Amino acid sequence: MNKSRNYRAWLYLAPVLILMGVFTFFPLINTIVISFLRDYNVTTGANKGFTFFNYGVVLGILEKNEGSGFTDNSFISWNSPSALSNTLLITFVTVPISIIISLVIAIEINNIKVLKKFFQTVFFMPYVTNIIAVGLVFSVMFSDGGIFNRLFKLMFNSSISISEGSTSWGASMLVLCLYVIWTALPYKILIFLSGLQGIDKQYYQAAKIDGASRFKTSLRVTIPLLSPQILYITITSFIGAFKEYNAVIGLFNRSYTKDQNVHDLYTVVYYIYDKINGASFATEMQYASAAAVILFVIIMIFTLVQMRVSKKMVVY
Amino acid sequence: MEIRLDGLTKIFPGDPKNDIEPTTAVDNLCITIPDGHLIGLLGPSGCGKSTTLYMIAGLHEPTSGDVYFGDENVTSLPPEKRGIGLVFQNYALYPHMTIYKNIQFPLTSLKVEEEEKSYEYLREIVIQNVLKDYKELIDIILNSSIKGRISKKKASQEIALRKHLSIYVAKFIFELGLHTASDPKAVVDEAIKNSQQKQAKIVEKISAKGATLSEEEPGLLLYNGEPHLCVRKISKDEMDALIRQAAALVQIEKYLDRKPSELSGGQQQRVAIARALVKRPRVLLLDEPLSNLDARLRIQTREEIRRIQKETGITTVFVTHDQEEAMSICDEIVVMKDGEMMQAGHPQEIYRDPNCFFVAKFLGTPPINTFKGYFKNKSLYIGEEKILTSKEDIEDQEVYVGIRPEGFLMADQAPEKDKVLTLNCEQVVTQGRDLTLVCSSEYELNTPLKLIIDSDIEAKEGPIKFALRKNKVFVFDKDTEERINF
Numbered sequence A: 001m002n003k004s005r006n007y008r009a010w011l012y013l014a015p016v017l018i019l020m021g022v023f024t025f026f027p028l029i030n031t032i033v034i035s036f037l038r039d040y041n042v043t044t045g046a047n048k049g050f051t052f053f054n055y056g057v058v059l060g061i062l063e064k065n066e067g068s069g070f071t072d073n074s075f076i077s078w079n080s081p082s083a084l085s086n087t088l089l090i091t092f093v094t095v096p097i098s099i100i101i102s103l104v105i106a107i108e109i110n111n112i113k114v115l116k117k118f119f120q121t122v123f124f125m126p127y128v129t130n131i132i133a134v135g136l137v138f139s140v141m142f143s144d145g146g147i148f149n150r151l152f153k154l155m156f157n158s159s160i161s162i163s164e165g166s167t168s169w170g171a172s173m174l175v176l177c178l179y180v181i182w183t184a185l186p187y188k189i190l191i192f193l194s195g196l197q198g199i200d201k202q203y204y205q206a207a208k209i210d211g212a213s214r215f216k217t218s219l220r221v222t223i224p225l226l227s228p229q230i231l232y233i234t235i236t237s238f239i240g241a242f243k244e245y246n247a248v249i250g251l252f253n254r255s256y257t258k259d260q261n262v263h264d265l266y267t268v269v270y271y272i273y274d275k276i277n278g279a280s281f282a283t284e285m286q287y288a289s290a291a292a293v294i295l296f297v298i299i300m301i302f303t304l305v306q307m308r309v310s311k312k313m314v315v316y
Numbered sequence B: 001m002e003i004r005l006d007g008l009t010k011i012f013p014g015d016p017k018n019d020i021e022p023t024t025a026v027d028n029l030c031i032t033i034p035d036g037h038l039i040g041l042l043g044p045s046g047c048g049k050s051t052t053l054y055m056i057a058g059l060h061e062p063t064s065g066d067v068y069f070g071d072e073n074v075t076s077l078p079p080e081k082r083g084i085g086l087v088f089q090n091y092a093l094y095p096h097m098t099i100y101k102n103i104q105f106p107l108t109s110l111k112v113e114e115e116e117k118s119y120e121y122l123r124e125i126v127i128q129n130v131l132k133d134y135k136e137l138i139d140i141i142l143n144s145s146i147k148g149r150i151s152k153k154k155a156s157q158e159i160a161l162r163k164h165l166s167i168y169v170a171k172f173i174f175e176l177g178l179h180t181a182s183d184p185k186a187v188v189d190e191a192i193k194n195s196q197q198k199q200a201k202i203v204e205k206i207s208a209k210g211a212t213l214s215e216e217e218p219g220l221l222l223y224n225g226e227p228h229l230c231v232r233k234i235s236k237d238e239m240d241a242l243i244r245q246a247a248a249l250v251q252i253e254k255y256l257d258r259k260p261s262e263l264s265g266g267q268q269q270r271v272a273i274a275r276a277l278v279k280r281p282r283v284l285l286l287d288e289p290l291s292n293l294d295a296r297l298r299i300q301t302r303e304e305i306r307r308i309q310k311e312t313g314i315t316t317v318f319v320t321h322d323q324e325e326a327m328s329i330c331d332e333i334v335v336m337k338d339g340e341m342m343q344a345g346h347p348q349e350i351y352r353d354p355n356c357f358f359v360a361k362f363l364g365t366p367p368i369n370t371f372k373g374y375f376k377n378k379s380l381y382i383g384e385e386k387i388l389t390s391k392e393d394i395e396d397q398e399v400y401v402g403i404r405p406e407g408f409l410m411a412d413q414a415p416e417k418d419k420v421l422t423l424n425c426e427q428v429v430t431q432g433r434d435l436t437l438v439c440s441s442e443y444e445l446n447t448p449l450k451l452i453i454d455s456d457i458e459a460k461e462g463p464i465k466f467a468l469r470k471n472k473v474f475v476f477d478k479d480t481e482e483r484i485n486f
Helices: A002-036 A053-058 A081-113 A116-128 A130-139 A146-157 A169-198 A201-209 A214-225 A227-242 A246-251 A270-278 A285-313 B047-055 B097-109 B119-132 B135-142 B154-164 B166-174 B184-208 B236-249 B265-277 B293-313 B323-329 B345-350 B359-362
Strands: B004-012 B025-033 B038-042 B064-069 B084-087 B111-115 B221-223 B227-233 B282-289 B315-320 B332-337 B340-345 B369-376 B380-383 B385-389 B397-403 B409-410 B421-430 B436-438 B449-454 B461-468 B471-477
Touching: A002 A285, A002 B154, A002 B236, A053 B038, A081 A116, A081 A169, A081 A227, A081 A270, A116 A169, A130 A169, A130 A246, A169 A227, A169 A246, A169 B221, A201 B064, A214 A227, A227 A285, A270 A285, B004 B047, B025 B047, B038 B047, B038 B323, B047 B084, B047 B282, B047 B315, B064 B385, B084 B265, B084 B359, B097 B236, B097 B265, B097 B449, B119 B135, B119 B166, B119 B236, B154 B166, B154 B236, B166 B236, B166 B293, B236 B265, B236 B293, B265 B282, B265 B293, B282 B293, B293 B315, B293 B323, B315 B323, B323 B345, B332 B345, B332 B359, B340 B345, B340 B359, B359 B397, B359 B471, B369 B449, B380 B397, B385 B421, B409 B449
Parallel strands: B038 B315, B038 B332, B084 B282, B282 B315
Antiparallel strands: B004 B025, B004 B064, B111 B227, B332 B340, B369 B380, B369 B397, B380 B385, B397 B471, B409 B461, B421 B436, B421 B461, B436 B449
């Protein structure tokens, strides 16, 4: 009886297990393995054994072609924007800002009585909009003749154009961050709103009787009671921001400055994608794998730190 | 503070689209609650008692009518300006704050108006006074050790508790390091000297402001010889003292550092009361405060509430659906039904003298026994049996008769042998002090009938003839359900 039930359970699980095995677990392990193989060939699987060389190349310490005198600084670099620095910048700018903005918006939507449903819908709209379409709209708005730059010229007599050929890293990064924040809002607002609806109204009544102002109530009562949702959103958006890539594609469809040479808007995932998908497809998989493993370790460290911090802050 | 409700009405709007009629939750309620009384709003669920409480609190806006605190009309005041403390049914303690922070929360927003005093100056005086008895302080610190270790937190708490100081002054004293100093006397002398210097500086600052210190009342500031009123926030030291006072009143001093989830229901209840009382409200409102507790705790806590109310003398309104609870602790109860006040008065008086069928049925455990009856020739009949005769002139009519469980006597002991009521006894329940007879009758309106008689009487199952005590029999009009006096 027990045995046959076991068998049936495995049968039901099989489709998912097989798919996950093929598309998740095998690639995951294989990535780690490949990242430690010297001169790995994707098509034949040939390699020259275990090495740390790939990590050295990715981190810009070792030369890819020994004796060439050229190290690849596009992943990490001390003196120019690199994949890692861009990713960290995007993460630490957009995640806190988008969380704070969405928290404020969610609390305010929850406070209003009329048109609540209307505003809920309005703020959720960007979520159902295609991200590439939003990117196109942003790139038009921030182009030379776009509405933002016209306004900017009127007010500050300068521009933050991101049109090709006239752009700087700073302007591009600013617009990129704005874009990331904008697209990140709706989901966060949705989660926070559902969290807010789960908070007992009596806490607000108690705070009201205690004479707490609305701001104080939000800060001392609402936000702590929302801490489980805030933790969830923080962890998922940190992970999401570390994997940022489609924003760059959606907004710029490129990662290069005008001299076509410096990867000034690279992100870590963009770097990995380029390494896999570039002209050097067959010979650079091991570098992509090494970069992916580095990203994995970074994300894991951040998540562990957040879990540790959250033990003190989160109330369930 | 006297509370007066004048024609208070609350109508919750309906929704014509979904065929929902407007609901009148409270209908033209007029009650005066004397200063310092504990009053119970009593009624079945849905009778509007909580709505009334929330209107007194200011969380619901009345549709019409006014609420007065003393002579002040507070109807349009928001809750925070009414000076009330409210204890919610499920306490609504902030789960993320410690008990200390929970009780502190109302104080952080509180502003008080009083004569300007220099609390810095008072603090120095307190420090100097406490340090005079430094040997006791050292004892307290050494005795506070847990497994031989002295922690700052525990020692300061102990000093604060024993010497009635704020935790901040206690911490300051601990940090002097009296218990480790080789010559504590020298440390104390040094500290007192420092404190005196600080005091001198404070005096200088005060005179720079153009004020002088009062000689009669320590710390009071005088401007041209007159005290000066000012509105200010409460200082940390004062908050600490108030929190500890409130905690002591409800006996939860030990749990101040815990979170609400680490306390039992009864303890949470006390915390909720402490939080409501800490800002010295004019009125304390309790919304079914005992309904989440088990039976034993309920009895204990309701006596506790009575004690706290007596100690503080705060006018208290208490909402409950449990008549026993209301009767046992309230100075006065208001029985409500369908948003209307049915009867108000001293619990015992209402029990003894209900003015309508509803009130008679609602009060008392076991509940009153009710029968169909009628008047004929000034005599009250149940079925064929004449049970009582009236001296008043009462016309013949059908009525409801209510007889309290303790209103029955054995017929052979009664003086008038012709006026009896025969009931069929189904079960005899011994309860030590007295007997409960579970009976039935052809003319009963509620089942089962329950009678309480003296345990010395031997009762057997089967038909029993009872005589009735006249003051335990109430007669009500069949249509209006109002009391008929006979």
